[in-house]
Amino acid sequence: MPxxxxxQRLLEQMERALYAEDPKFASALEGxxxxxxxxxxxxxxxxxxxxxxxxxxGGMVAQLIWVSVVGFLVMLGxxxxxxxxxxxGPGGHGAGPKPAPASRRKAGVMDRMExxxxxxxxxxxxx
Numbered sequence: 001m002p003x004x005x006x007x008q009r010l011l012e013q014m015e016r017a018l019y020a021e022d023p024k025f026a027s028a029l030e031g032x033x034x035x036x037x038x039x040x041x042x043x044x045x046x047x048x049x050x051x052x053x054x055x056x057x058g059g060m061v062a063q064l065i066w067v068s069v070v071g072f073l074v075m076l077g078x079x080x081x082x083x084x085x086x087x088x089g090p091g092g093h094g095a096g097p098k099p100a101p102a103s104r105r106k107a108g109v110m111d112r113m114e115x116x117x118x119x120x121x122x123x124x125x126x127x
Contacts, residue, residue: 010117045082049075 003011018025055071 013121042082045078048078052078
């Protein structure tokens with residue numbers, strides 16, 4: 001479910017505040033996101049798939065059935081990794097569990113956090 005415009009603005013404000021308070025920490029977190037991990041996993045699976053094709057073809061040329069079978073299994077495993085990595089990644093259309101509806105208590109916590117954020121922002125802009 002995409003973020004609302006208000007939520008996107010809040011997220012951008014939080015990111016700017018993080019960069020302002022601790023730029024070294026923020027830059028360290030930037031490259032380790034879920035999107036980068038998913039992309040890396042899909043690329044590794046694609047490379048493994050190519051290795052599996054090479055094993056399959058090499059086994060056929062050398063007439064070694066077991067090498068071909070290993071190549072096929074490598075291809076199959078890498079294809080499964082790529083598809084599951086792609087579906088679980090951001091923007092994927094996986095059939096994972098649906099999030100539970102937010103309870104009143106959780107909404108209260110989010111409201112309090114938002115109020116604190118607004119107060120902090122107002123105090124900083126008033127300085």
